[in-house]
Amino acid sequence: xxxxxxxxxxxxxxxxxxxxxxxxxxxxxxxxxxxxxxxxxxxxxxxxxxxxxxxxxxxxxxxxxxxxxxxxxxxxxxxxxxxxxxxxxxxxxxxxxxxxxxxxxxxxxxxxxxxxxxxxxxxxxxxxxxxxxxxxxxxxxxxxxxxxxxxxxxxxxxxxxxxxxxxxxxxxxxxxxxxxxxxxxxxxxxxxxxxxxxxxxxxxxxxxxxxxxxxxxxxxxxxxxxxxxxxxxxxxxxxxxxxxxxxxxxxxxxxxxxxxxxxxxxxxxxxxxxxxxxxxxxxxxxxxxxxxxxxxxxxxxxxxxxxxxxxxxxxxxxxxxxxxxxxxxxxxxxxxxxxxxxxxxxxxxxxxxxxxxxxxxxxxxxxxxxxxxxxxxxxxxxxxxxxxxxxxxxxxxxxxxxxxxxxxxxxxxxxxxxxxxxxxxxxxxxxxxxxx
Ligand SMILES: [Zn+2]
Numbered sequence: 546x547x548x549x550x551x552x553x554x555x556x557x558x559x560x561x562x563x564x565x566x567x568x569x570x571x572x573x574x575x576x577x578x579x580x581x582x583x584x585x586x587x588x589x590x591x592x593x594x595x596x597x598x599x600x601x602x603x604x605x606x607x608x609x610x611x612x613x614x615x616x617x618x619x620x621x622x623x624x625x626x627x628x629x630x631x632x633x634x635x636x637x638x639x640x641x642x643x644x645x646x647x648x649x650x651x652x653x654x655x656x657x658x659x660x661x662x663x664x665x666x667x668x669x670x671x672x673x674x675x676x677x678x679x680x681x682x683x684x685x686x687x688x689x690x691x692x693x694x695x696x697x698x699x700x701x702x703x704x705x706x707x708x709x710x711x712x713x714x715x716x717x718x719x720x721x722x723x724x725x726x727x728x729x730x731x732x733x734x735x736x737x738x739x740x741x742x743x744x745x746x747x748x749x750x751x752x753x754x755x756x757x758x759x760x761x762x763x764x765x766x767x768x769x770x771x772x773x774x775x776x777x778x779x780x781x782x783x784x785x786x787x788x789x790x791x792x793x794x795x796x797x798x799x800x801x802x803x804x805x806x807x808x809x810x811x812x813x814x815x816x817x818x819x820x821x822x823x824x825x826x827x828x829x830x831x832x833x834x835x836x837x838x839x840x841x842x843x844x845x846x847x848x849x850x851x852x853x854x855x856x857x858x859x860x861x862x863x864x865x866x867x868x869x870x871x872x873x874x875x876x877x878x879x880x881x882x883x884x885x886x887x888x889x890x891x892x893x894x895x896x897x898x899x900x901x902x903x904x905x906x907x908x909x910x911x912x913x914x915x916x917x918x919x920x921x922x923x924x925x926x927x928x929x930x931x932x933x934x935x936x937x938x939x940x941x942x943x944x945x946x947x948x949x950x951x952x953x954x955x956x957x958x959x960x961x962x963x964x965x966x967x968x969x970x971x972x973x974x975x976x977x978x979x980x981x
Contacts, residue, residue: 580618600631645700675776682782690775718771727763734960788812790841792944800849809844867899879975885966892961897946914956930964
């Protein structure tokens with residue numbers, strides 16, 4: 546008997562300790578709360594009845610309120626929804642739901658579609674659109690820059706996009722783009738100018754080419770595209786480009802004036818390149834092979850004693866005279882943050898060197914597109930942006946007026962124009978003061 550009592554007492558204190566632990570644990574992790582059910586299914590837990598009633602009072606009609614039930618419960622503290630989020634969560638719970646698919650970009654749901662198959666078709670079509678290459682180009686690879694996934698599951702029915710809306714969303718970031726109707730005399734460039742946009746953006750939004758011919762009454766999407774995903778395509782291609790001839794000057798005091806001894810002839814070279822396109826816009830271009838097909842013939846000029854070379858005679862900055870590099874209208878002048886002068890006109894027009902000098906850069910330069918820099922000595926440098934084609938190479942000597950490239954709209958450009966810069970002593974100057 547004695548032994549039994551002892552044993553019971555011992556067991557009793559252990560039970561008490563365990564009960565205390567359970568009670569402490571319960572009130573630490575679990576808490577009394579209220580559960581809200583929708584159509585009989587327990588959906589969310591709130592801290593108080595007041596929280597629940599407040600949200601229910603804000604629902605649009607009593608019919609919806611009738612679908613809701615409130616019950617006392619004992620819940621995990623982490624499951625209790627903050628008071629200010631109850632209405633939003635309740636509205637979400639009241640929405641009809643169906644089986645569908647979510648499109649996740651870097652783990653974030655950005656688009657909902659009827660089925661996984663349809664969402665996959667949307668992505669496939671997008672990749673296909675960006676797999677189109679020019680005649681002399683091959684597609685090396687195409688894919689998304691982001692982590693893009695399609696996940697099947699229950700989604701809110703109202704959030705599901707139709708095919709057209711999903712296509713618009715993934716390409717433009719909106720289903721209600723601003724639309725412009727083409728009128729007589731419009732060009733992509735004039736439309737871009739009038740709406741403070743870039744031609745490249747209009748081209749990207751409308752899936753058209755920069756030199757597309759617009760039809761009267763045609764609808765042009767003006768919204769600057771903010772695609773939900775970035776399609777990166779690698780292409781390889783080749784082209785034949787002219788090698789511009791150089792001009793060599795010989796001095797001969799027995800000759801009067803200037804005489805052309807040999808006419809210059811452009812050569813030709815084959816170029817193989819790789820390029821990276823982001824959502825259809827060329828981001829970078831690298832030449833991987835160059836082969837001369839036809840060597841250029843130097844132009845040889847014989848200069849007599851009496852000849853002064855005007856382009857070289859200007860010593861100081863105030864007398865430096867430059868030739869107009871290309872004809873056209875000044876669509877934007879120098880100043881207020883604009884580092885050069887825009888000379889607009891037909892794409893493909895020959896750009897002449899403003900003065901004789903040495904090419905110090907000829908290549909792709911981000912927003913400048915195809916870009917040329919010429920050093921004329923005496924601290925004078927001229928720069929030529931957005932060229933459709935480059936016809937000179939780094940290190941090449943050019944004479945005044947010699948064709949160095951063709952006018953275009955590469956890089957951040959609002960249409961075919963030459964962005965022409967004059968630098969004197971390392972500072973941008975107004976080109977108009979140096980042109981003659
Ligand atoms: Zn400009």
